[in-house]
Amino acid sequence: MPSDVVLDGMDSHVAAAFEAALSRLSAAGAHITHLPLPNFLELAAINAKGGFSAAECYAWNRPHIEATPELYDPRVIVRIKRGTEQSAADYIDLCAARADAIARLNIATSGVDALLMPTTPIIAPTIASLDDDAEFARVNLLMLRNPSFANFFDRCALSLPIHAPGTAPVGLMVMGETNADAKILAIGMAIEAIFHEK
Numbered sequence: 001m002p003s004d005v006v007l008d009g010m011d012s013h014v015a016a017a018f019e020a021a022l023s024r025l026s027a028a029g030a031h032i033t034h035l036p037l038p039n040f041l042e043l044a045a046i047n048a049k050g051g052f053s054a055a056e057c058y059a060w061n062r063p064h065i066e067a068t069p070e071l072y073d074p075r076v077i078v079r080i081k082r083g084t085e086q087s088a089a090d091y092i093d094l095c096a097a098r099a100d101a102i103a104r105l106n107i108a109t110s111g112v113d114a115l116l117m118p119t120t121p122i123i124a125p126t127i128a129s130l131d132d133d134a135e136f137a138r139v140n141l142l143m144l145r146n147p148s149f150a151n152f153f154d155r156c157a158l159s160l161p162i163h164a165p166g167t168a169p170v171g172l173m174v175m176g177e178t179n180a181d182a183k184i185l186a187i188g189m190a191i192e193a194i195f196h197e198k
Contacts, residue, residue: 003034006117017170018118021162028194039105046097050082058083105153114187119159119171156181158188
């Protein structure tokens with residue numbers, strides 16, 4: 001279990017479900033350790049100018065934005081336009097930083113079968129609670145944060161439901177190494193079998 005960033009901002013419902021899931025896995029024989037991954041702390045700085053999604057999304061959407069900006073969701077177009085903040089040199093630097101970060105994370109996690117974390121640190125918010133644009137941006141980034149680690153570090157991952165029946169959904173993200181899909185699917189099926197035991 002990564003000990004950096006992935007649990008930040010977690011609400012009490014997600015925390016309870018996550019801790020219960022870890023306890024159940026431990027009782028079934030899984031060896032769970034807390035692994036410092038400072039690589040995760042670097043991601044915000046590496047993506048300070050919007051990262052790959054902003055640059056690549058803007059490149060594709062630019063002619064459409066110029067022709068019909070009114071067809072875009074105002075909150076989405078703001079994120080796409082962050083691609084204008086990057087130069088070609090910035091993008092090349094971003095590619096190099098990602099390659100370096102991936103290589104270092106691969107070394108740091110070489111002795112583990114999978115990384116476990118909440119898929120999102122909070123339950124789904126109400127639509128009404130996101131009326132304010134600043135609050136929407138904060139919550140949106142929080143909800144996307146943990147899956148973004150899998151995306152940025154070029155890893156495979158899956159999410160398993162771990163909440164009690166009748167309560168708000170909570171997911172357990174099981175993240176593997178690059179191209180380890182078959183291994184992570186097998187681990188996910190084993191975890192699912194444990195959670196479905198009576």
